[in-house]
Amino acid sequence: MRKQLALSTIILLSSIVNAQEQDYVVSCSAKSLLFPKQVLSKDAKNLDISADHSEVAGDNYLLTGNAVINSAEYYLAADKINLQKATKTSKAHGNIKFQNAGIMLTSDSAVVKKQDSTFKQVKFHYPESKINGQAQKIVNNGKEQTFDSVSYTLCPVGNTDWVMKAAKITLNSKANKGIAENVTIELMGVPIFYYPHYEWKLKGRSSGSLAPTLTTFDDSHNDKNGYQIRIPYYFNIAPDRDFLLTLNHVSTRGEAIEGKYRQLFDNGRIEIEGHYLNKDKISKQKRWYVDSKLDLSLNDKTALNIISKRVSDKQYFKEISHDNTRETSLISSVDLAYKNKENNLSASIFAESEQLVGHNNDAEYTRAPEVFIHKKVVGLNGREVNFSIVSTQFKHKTKGTNETGTRTHAQATFTRDIKTSAYSLQPKFEISKTKYAMDDKTKKDRSIYSFGIDSKLFFERDTRLFGTGVTQTLTPRLAYNYTPYKNQNALPDFDSEKMSNTYKNLFSGKKYTGLDKISKVNDITFGLESDFIDQKTGETYLALKIAQAHYLDKKAGKNYSNIIAGADLTMGKFTFNNALEYDTQLSEVAKHHSALSYVSNARKFITLTQGDDGEQRSAGLYGAYPITQKVHAFAGINRSLSDSINNKKTIGVAYESCCWAIRVAQLKEITSNSKFDNVVKFEFVLKGLASSNSSLTARLEEDIPNYLSYLE
Known part of the structure; x- marks a missing residue:
């Protein structure tokens, strides 16, 4: 019975969310149970039996009136219990309470055996996983568990704001498989999702649908209002591989296909993500995005990291994905690193390339490649010497106006840390040699040293x-x-x-x-x-x-x-x-930054900021306030006082209960040429299942300091 429904509450959506490492749980402090938790017997050989009346006929015991059987494995209480000692069977009737290490339940009638148990008209609760619900009948034959006419939720006991219902659920722990027939998800009594047939693994990940995402936006081409719906489906290919396929419908642009493949190795992992829109309704062009990552440990001292990011055009994030709109450049890189802690020796080979995205961004120098070697020598009494050499070939997209070439820099740093309870001294001496081999054939160099000492009392x-x-x-x-x-x-x-x-x-x-x-x-x-x-x-x-x-x-x-x-x-x-x-x-303040905050909790706070970085004066106002016990509003605004423009503005409202939550947020941010990126994102959460827009969480925490954006 322990493995039955805890059944991985991964049933359906929750199993998929866990596989995606996207735990998003709305929790409540209430710890209600079906009945007061009982302490199981510590005697593994004998049963503790009590009742108002008892009758004994051979190996049969008839217990009536507050009948209780307590063992090391389970607790059983009922109006009447018929215990058959020979077959180790207990038949119970009326006001049944049953508890073992994993589950608590009440029912009208039950037959409890070591390998075969049946409960009818059941209410059940798994305190650890917080699953609770009811079923017409639960049967456990030791190999397979079945639930007839079952409904369950992760809301507190007695609350059914949302429930999952199924005509029948069958769990086979040996086959590591669960099957549900005619599954319906209901919110406030209204069906919102239906599965005619669903199968999943009791342990591990399962394939299935994830919650869809809804976003509205102003299209940058003609400021026309549009909406975006993402419908994802998760494929559990193998224990070490999975694939997320998403249909991204952008009303003003068309349908894009998005895919993300992940695979784990014994010594690393690989991720490949790709987006593709065959024909943009407005530009008539193909739009695409590719992002791949490889992290590989070649041995216990050597690691390889490869990142490749490319996009079809500068405006893809703003016009198609409506995500990552703050990206200014995409960096692709290869990094081979060696680190030997025993010998204090490290080395690396690194290369990168850059693709600009957005408007009015200037290209930077890229390293292609860079070779680095470092050796640390530790002496007595805090003495330390660090030797390093780094050789970098610099490239630039605009070769005609920017110098390119190779810089080689060698350096030795001598330090000593002297510290007592009363003072500390940290002397340092550094000597370096830098050589430049430029692509225009000129050679330049520099030799220099420096000395310093830092002291504290x-x-x-x-x-x-x-x-x-x-x-x-x-x-x-x-x-x-x-x-x-x-x-x-x-x-x-x-x-x-x-x-x-x-x-x-x-x-x-x-x-x-x-x-x-x-x-x-x-x-x-x-x-x-x-x-x-x-x-x-x-x-x-x-x-x-x-x-x-x-x-x-x-x-x-x-x-x-x-x-x-x-x-x-x-x-x-x-x-x-x-x-x-x-x-x-x-005799004046050149730069400053001030922040004054009152923080009662993550849902009730206000922060005022004001600053001047020497080029621009700005002010910020951020906060959240509980309108009711379950509804709170949040907002954040960053305004440039120098040119009277709101750089960023975020405003929204959220509803939270013990079972579900919903949030809507408007995100407005200046991009270029005084134009704004204006997006409205919606988020819907069922406790224990999924968030429809988990990417909104990080964005809100970045835009509104002190705001804990997880809907709890």
């Missing part, structure tokens, strides 16, 4: 903050970094960008990312960190940071860098985060 004291006992830590920080001047005007710039001024970057001794630009540095950086930590909970109430660099060699006429400061305050449900960059020369 650790202080702490007990004090009080807002009436709470806290431990305050105080960490003065002083760092010196030196890199001599090198004229690098003749060197190409493949991958360097100016680093933003952050607290961490001020202490790094670097001004640029990448390897092409290494700026002169002769700086002393002062910093101060302080945390106020709750003595009981260990939570940090207030975290403060401030730092500034002093240029020993003036830079652009300045003796000091901008001041970088940050403060993070948490007071119960309120949090305040602030980071700023203050220009001491102009």
